[in-house]
Amino acid sequence: MIAAYSAGAALVWVVWVAAGFACLASGVAVVSFSNPFYSALALIGNLGSLAVLYLLVSAEFVAAAQVLVYAGAVMVMFLFVIAYVGPRMEAPWAGGPSWQTFAAVLAAGSLLTEIVVVIALEAGGSLGQDGSVGRDFGSPGWIGRIFLTDHLLAFEITSIVLLVAAVGGVILGSHTRRQVPEAAIPDDEREVAQVS
Amino acid sequence: MTGGAWLCLLAPLAGTIAILLAGTRIPRQAAGWISTASVFAAFGGAVWAFFSLRAQSGHDGEITTAWTWLESGSFSAGLQLLVDPLSSLMMLIVSGVGALIVLYSIGYMHGDEEERRYFAYMSLFVFSMLLLVEGGNLLLLLVGWGLVGLSSYLLIGFWHERPTAIQAAKKAFVMNAFGDATMALALFVLIAHSGSLSFATSFATAGHLSQTTVDLVALGLLGGAAAKSAQIPLHTWLPDAMEGPTPVSALIHAATMVTAGVYLIARTHPIFEQARTIELIAAGTGALTLVVAGLVALVQTDIKRVIAYSTMSQIGYMFLGAGVGAYANGMFHLMTHAFFKALLFMAAGAVIHALAGEQDIRQMRGVGALMPFTKWCFLAGALALVGVPPFSGFFSKDSIVAATLGLGWYGWIFWACGVAGAFLTGVYTFRLWFLVFPGEPSELVRRAFGSHEAGDEQDAEPRGHGSEPHHDGEGPWTMLLPIGILAVLATVAGWLQWSPKWHPFTTWLEPAARTLAIAEPTSTQEYVTSAVTVAAGLAGIAVAWAMYAGGRIAVPGAPAVRRALEHKLYFDELYDAVFFRPAAALANWTRTEFEEPAVLQTGPDLGQTALDAGGLVRRLQTGLLRTYVFFLASGAAVIAVVFLLVR
């Protein structure tokens, strides 16, 4: 835990700026690369910088989970699939900006602006960094205690969601169990047979 | 008394309901017997009411109220029945003649597939007519009026596979509806001025109305009466109504419904007496009709149509009588006419039945040789119709003609019409007689009677709807008995009253319909008139004998006149041009200009609009993920803005 703050304020700022910059840059990179492999790698970088930011706000467990689960498992899965699917180069800006591009930029920009405006209006100045938190704020034990007492329902539901997703993933990814001769299936049924 | 009235009214209704409820569960013949029994029960009730009325001193009659039916503001009308001399007379006639005719129908309609429906309608009709005559206020009279129109429509169009029958039914109904409308308007005026439709109040109010108002009321009532009784100009429906079965013609279009107009005038005579001009117009209508109908009857070739025009003519006599103020004379002729006209129709029906549907008198020579009973009965009826003493028509008709003499210059015209009518009656009636009954049987007749030897029995299976009935020989007893009874009545009923000497009939009707003083002829006028009309009638018979007896069918000259008469004086063509064509043109114009483009197009237009709107919305479903996400994002943005603004 970063407890020595006195001369560390500057350090905090430096770390914050670096991590934030990395976060934003990698985010833009994810959206911009034409090779999905590079995008995935950029995302890993994004996740890592986010973990640093989490650490700066004393959310240690979450930061660890971010690296372990998100970067470690989810992104690996992504990379596997990207490798399986093969290289597909797509020119991201091919065909010139269409009306959809403009509309999309507009929509995203407006969302962004709104969020900022909302926060500014609501907060009215009270969003300064305030006070210190307890020693075990953000610690695994603390998280675990909350999970199993105050937010037990969320815990259980999340686990069910994960179970369902696992089953779904297995079903979606499994091979066809029977090889039916192509000629015997009528056209509209052929796709159904293939998917299962 | 009132018990008798209720029995008389409700028994036929019970018969109708019983037949309707039983449906096909009862055999067809049973429906006929149910109906006959119900009408005989009604006759019993009428007799009971009659005798209790006689027992009452003063014979003023009695009104019995079942319950208050209609109440609106200051106007209230109850379900009231009236038993007074006039209504009890009509009850007897309607239920008595009706019972005989329904009995006759059992034999006539035997074998028809839809016999049950027929008898249900017949009972319904008798109920409606009794409601009309027993109604204790003008509202119930109007209800009965409408119901008899309905029953008439149903029965004329009974053989509904025949397009002519359906057209005739519609024609009858529409013309009667016109009369109903004028009557209703008259009643509205009465309600507006007196707030009540009971007889006493309305008659009392009539005295206080302005002359124009009471003239309008009387004119409205006269319109209804003329439509119902087939007087000129609302007469064209009656010949066509002969499309119905013969018993229907006998009951509705001879004995009862068409006489409702006369009953109306007699019942509402206080109103008419206030509007003397209208009453005289009624008399004039009657006089005109009796002559014109007599002329047209001279050239008719359908046996039933001759009798139909004869009915029209005789009702003209009744209108004449009621119009000049001799109500009792008009009602007496109504009674005797009911007997002999029903008799004539039923005898004609027997002939038609025997000849398997032939109605053209030019084919019918010599039927009398093979149907003697029918022949003699028909002769009795014919002599009664012409007014030969001692048959009943003589007593009733001549007193009407004599009653016109007191009226001044137009009285003479009416008198002349009456005499001319008697002459014409003789001619056309005995033209019919000579062409049909005496002499050698014609080819058709021999064939019809000869073919009934070898096993050609009366059908036990349904004969099929719409095909003509027929039987062997003279017919079953159910047909012959009523004919016989009516023949007797046609002969003797007139002896009830001979105006100069004894008049119990007039005396009986006095409390309800007192004859106007102006319409009471002196004895001399009576005797002279009687002599003249009888002479005219006999002269007519002689002319008919000269022209048609012994196998001759003389065709008189004047082809233009003959053609005009054959076209019934072009009334149908006139109405077609004046009423039907403009209405049809207007309807077509409305249809093409307004209904089709605007109204009918609305549905498809709405549908097309919905489809187009759907098509527009459909374009949102591009199938592209990006579009959907875009909409999602935009929607979220918009909602966020709204959320902010609201807070």
Added chain:
Amino acid sequence: MTGPGIVWYLGVAAFLFGTGALGVLLRRNVLIVLLSLEIMLNGANLALIAFSRHVHNGAGQIFALSVMAVAAAEVCVGLGLVVALHRRRLDLDVDALSELRG
């Protein structure tokens, strides 16, 4: 500790979210779309964590963990779909996968 205030964190989070949204709307490759989706989710996570620190409530971190779990589940299913599509030789282009059109 006087590091950057919460506003800074929220700004980064908002920017991440917008970038991710842009990626989802503009890119045609299915995989890149999924990755952009992850960016958006991470932006939301950052905001949650920041607020959790700000109001001293653990619920934000719990929520963030749940979001992570759900993101994992969603990626699992999404990638399963990608694999299925690939198996059937379909083009992994969101513009080409438009059979559900009206």
